[in-house]
Amino acid sequence: MADILALFLDPAVWAALVTLIVMEVVLGIDNLVFVSILSNKLPLHQRQKARRLGIGLALAMRLVLLSMIAWIVGLTAPVFNLGIVGPPDSHGEPSFETMFSWRDLILFAGGLFLVWKATREIHQTVDVDPAHEGLGAKAALGFGAAIVQIILLDLVFSIDSILTAVGMTDHLPVMVVAVIVAVMVMLLAADPLADFIHHNPSVVMLALGFLLMIGMVLIAESFGAHIPxxxxxxxxxxxxxxxxxxxxxxxxxxxxxxxxxxxxxxxxx
CATH class of the missing domain: 1.20.5 (Single alpha-helices involved in coiled-coils or other helix-helix interfaces)
Incomplete structure (x- = not known):
């Protein structure tokens, strides 16, 4: 305990903590948009429960992964290489490469899932089935199915979040505090964001477009193409x-x- 108190008396640690909290909150926006869109497809009485459960699982997953930092860092080690390298970019680095780690494979799978999910939701929004119009009380998605999809994306975003934390500081207590604060912000913002999306249908299409873009970015990053x-x-x-x-x-x-x-x-x- 004395070591932790001494650690947080260092101004450099506070600067790292604030920076990391901001980064974690920004990275959590993607997770929050996905949770909001999925929860809004549930019956009204299940929406808040799904959002809180999904964000709670995100916190639990991040804390578990923080306790396994050595294993998480090991996910960046190459697993196999297809031997294809793209042309150099403006910095002289390959624009893409096919040396895959477990992290790359997880990002690729998560990106594909986001692209598929966003495309499917856009199709359902644009091409409404007249036979199901007016059935507002009927769930468009089961509670269990929504939670499973939230867990899958929580895993992808959690690994990305923890690797970002590892890259910014070496102090585990700082990572833990930053993750907890960021997830608490997500929890406070979840209901207002979901309600705003629900009452402004045009925002749903915009949010789905964001998810589609994020999915493509995850796929690109799995191939080593860094997008700021x-x-x-x-x-x-x-x-x-x-x-x-x-x-x-x-x-x-x-x-x-x-x-x-x-x-x-x-x-x-």
Whole structure:
């Protein structure tokens, strides 16, 4: 305990902790969007339970993986190599390569799952089956199936999260605190985000587009093609900002139309 207290008296440790918390929260956005979209397909009384269970499992998984850091780091060791190397990029590094580690295989499988899931959800959103319209009380997804899918993606995002933590600090207590704080932020944001997505159907398509992009990024990273996360989240932030303006515009127009309709009907009253 004395060693931990001494560790947190170091200003450099606090700087690393704040930086790591921010990184973990940003990485957790992907996980949170997926959980929100899946939970919104459940009956109303099961949604909050699914979100809390999914995020709780994400925390448990991250803490378990932190206790197995040596094994996690070992996942980056090459398992096999297909011997294909892409042309050099602007830094002289190969643009892609086919030397796969267990981490690469997990990212590849997780990316494929995200691409498949996002594509399927987009298809269901665009091509609505008339036979199932109006059946709001009927679950579009079973509770068990939703939890299984959340667990699968929790595993992929947890491994990525822990490897990010290992790359930023050598202190296990700092990693544990950062992961717990980041997951608590996810837990607080889960219900408002899910409700916002539910009440703004156009945001669902945007979120599915994010998941599709994230899936492609995971697949690219499994082949050694490094895509700076800043570009990805800047694109997501810009898209979210444009959609926020669209929502604001629609609400303003709706209020004006409602006020005009009220003034039109007032003489008749």
């Amino acid at each position: 996360k800043g570009y990805i989240y800047a694109a997501m932030g810009f898209s979210a900002g444009v959609e926020s303006l669209n929502i604001w515009s629609r609400r303003t127009r709706a209020r004006k139309e409602a006020a005009l309709l009220a003034r039109t009907r007032s003489p008749e009253a």
